[in-house]
Amino acid sequence: MTHDVAALAEELVTMAEADHRAAARANSDDPAEQLAWRRLTARHGDRLAAIMDEFGWPTADVVGADAARAAWLIAQHADRQLDVQRRALRLMEQAVAAGTARPRELAFLRDRTLVNEGRKQVYGTQIAGVGADGSPIPWPCEEPERVDDLRAEVGIEPFAEYVARFAPSSA
DSSP states (O other): OHHHHHHHHHHHHHHHHHHHHHGGGGGOSOHHHHHHHHHHHHHHHHHHHHHHHHHSSOOHHHHOHHHHHHHHHHHHTOTTOHHHHHHHHHHHHHHHHTTSSOHHHHHHHHHHHHHHTTOOBSSOOOEEEEOTTSOEEEOOBSSGGGHHHHHHHTTOOOHHHHHHTTSOOOO
């Protein structure tokens, strides 16, 4: 079993590296690049579903921190596979409750899944677009007045600091 877990960890990290290299294609003006991104994330989502069937949620104590984060990234980017995102969310919720997964990553996945369902997000982690001035515009939040408190509870920086990372540089 140890070999299977080591191979799984390596596979997850390799998938996340491929995801990272291809991420720029997601919003490309070239439809072929967008399609390549969608195919990659769909393949990864299918594989994550199979991994969840066999192993449950791949937590850091089982596959290591890098592979656990890779599994989260793959779930995060499975935008056109809501069944995979919802299942990952449920398994991550159990893992966070058991202390074997990070609440911060769960918050990002919860928001991503809610937005993909056409609902308001909780933590303000998902950006809808960019305003005319170049500043990020978040998807609507359930309780915008509580976003920073909710973010602090799961270890995410205040909203203003988060979106400042996406803002155009004024230099």
